[in-house]
Amino acid sequence: MTKELDWNNLSFGYIPTDYNVRCRYTDGHWGEIEVSDSEYINMHMAATCLHYGQEVFEGLKAFRGKDGKIRIFRLDENARRIASSARGIKMQPITEELFREMVIKAVKLNERFIPPYGSGASLYIRPLELGMSAQIGVHPSTEYLFMVMVTPVGPYFKEGFKPTNICIMREFDRVAPKGTGRWKVGGNYAASLEAGEKAHELGYSAVLYLDPREKKYLDECGPANFFAIKDGVYITPESESILPSITNKSLIQLAQDMGLKVERRHITIDELEHIQEAAACGTAAVASPVAEIDDIDTGKKYVVSQDGNPGPVVTALYNKLRGIQLGEEPDVYGWNTIVE
Numbered sequence: 001m002t003k004e005l006d007w008n009n010l011s012f013g014y015i016p017t018d019y020n021v022r023c024r025y026t027d028g029h030w031g032e033i034e035v036s037d038s039e040y041i042n043m044h045m046a047a048t049c050l051h052y053g054q055e056v057f058e059g060l061k062a063f064r065g066k067d068g069k070i071r072i073f074r075l076d077e078n079a080r081r082i083a084s085s086a087r088g089i090k091m092q093p094i095t096e097e098l099f100r101e102m103v104i105k106a107v108k109l110n111e112r113f114i115p116p117y118g119s120g121a122s123l124y125i126r127p128l129e130l131g132m133s134a135q136i137g138v139h140p141s142t143e144y145l146f147m148v149m150v151t152p153v154g155p156y157f158k159e160g161f162k163p164t165n166i167c168i169m170r171e172f173d174r175v176a177p178k179g180t181g182r183w184k185v186g187g188n189y190a191a192s193l194e195a196g197e198k199a200h201e202l203g204y205s206a207v208l209y210l211d212p213r214e215k216k217y218l219d220e221c222g223p224a225n226f227f228a229i230k231d232g233v234y235i236t237p238e239s240e241s242i243l244p245s246i247t248n249k250s251l252i253q254l255a256q257d258m259g260l261k262v263e264r265r266h267i268t269i270d271e272l273e274h275i276q277e278a279a280a281c282g283t284a285a286v287a288s289p290v291a292e293i294d295d296i297d298t299g300k301k302y303v304v305s306q307d308g309n310p311g312p313v314v315t316a317l318y319n320k321l322r323g324i325q326l327g328e329e330p331d332v333y334g335w336n337t338i339v340e
């Protein structure tokens with residue numbers, strides 16, 4: 001690193017780090033873990049990831065805590081989810097042990113890129129698996145590459161922890177009703193680009209997708225789940241076409257601990273009239289508060305934040321989650337892996 005990074009002002013972008021970690025699956029087994037200092041991958045031009053989208057990934061974060069220790073949040077949950085995503089598109093599932101070892105190795109090797117405590121930034125960990133066999137027929141690869149790269153990041157939405165406007169657009173679906181939405185498959189994100197760009201052009205931070213079958217219920221919010229606070233109840237969509245967010249799962253637990261009731265169920269668009277708070281939640285988004293939800297097709301606007309500030313419940317949940325990740329609050333559920 002030639003110059004010191006401006007830790008307090010990082011965006012959610014790519015910054016090169018020193019090393020990445022790789023492992024290849026060939027001849028029916030995973031090979032040795034390799035450390036690489038190259039940002040490039042050498043692959044066959046007929047690899048299945050390039051032609052038929054055989055690619056799955058994860059996103060998790062490492063934090064420098066108040067006590068100086070490094071904590072990785074919910075590593076085991078991400079390990080299980082990437083294996084589930086891989087099975088979903090007929091890729092070789094990565095074992096939990098391999099995932100764990102490679103993630104910890106990548107973090108340790110790039111320790112100098114973990115943003116300091118108090119900067120508000122973190123080290124984003126991006127594990128990805130690629131189908132590598134050279135073939136032109138549409139069938140699963142027999143060879144895979146699993147790799148873990150890391151990069152220091154700031155807030156996903158440039159506004160940080162400030163309410164932003166999101167929109168509903170019926171013109172686009174991200175996934176099909178029984179499709180790949182429940183898995184973290186690269187193709188889902190390609191399918192979201194057109195809607196996402198249109199939303200950004202119109203001044204919105206993200207699209208709140210509706211269920212692709214009936215377009216009646218809320219699904220998820222760009223690269224994040226959605227939750228709302230309605231009369232002291234944490235409500236979040238139940239759907240077969242959304243990614244099971246590990247952040248949402250964590251916030252649900254924290255909400256229950258705070259005495260809130262939790263309902264995971266279908267949420268109709270009309271219900272947005274009666275909510276007091278809302279947020280997009282995910283590893284990158286954390287809990288990003290929502291100011292207003294605009295239904296582009298009907299012109300209806302649901303104002304969530306009257307004064308432009310995050311509401312009290314979203315704020316309390318955000319602070320609690322960050323507190324656990326930074327070692328300021330006790331980790332009673334054992335969510336953090338401390339990197340020694």
Ligand code: PLP
Nearest residue numbers: 223224225243245246247282283
């Ligand atoms: N939904 C989608 C489509 C996502 O890309 C993400 C990000 O990972 C999430 C939800 C949130 O999941 P998590 O909280 O596990 O990061």
Ligand code: COI
Nearest residue numbers: 059060223282283284285
């Ligand atoms: C994450 O929150 O980790 C994600 O994967 C979102 C990402 C697509 C930016």
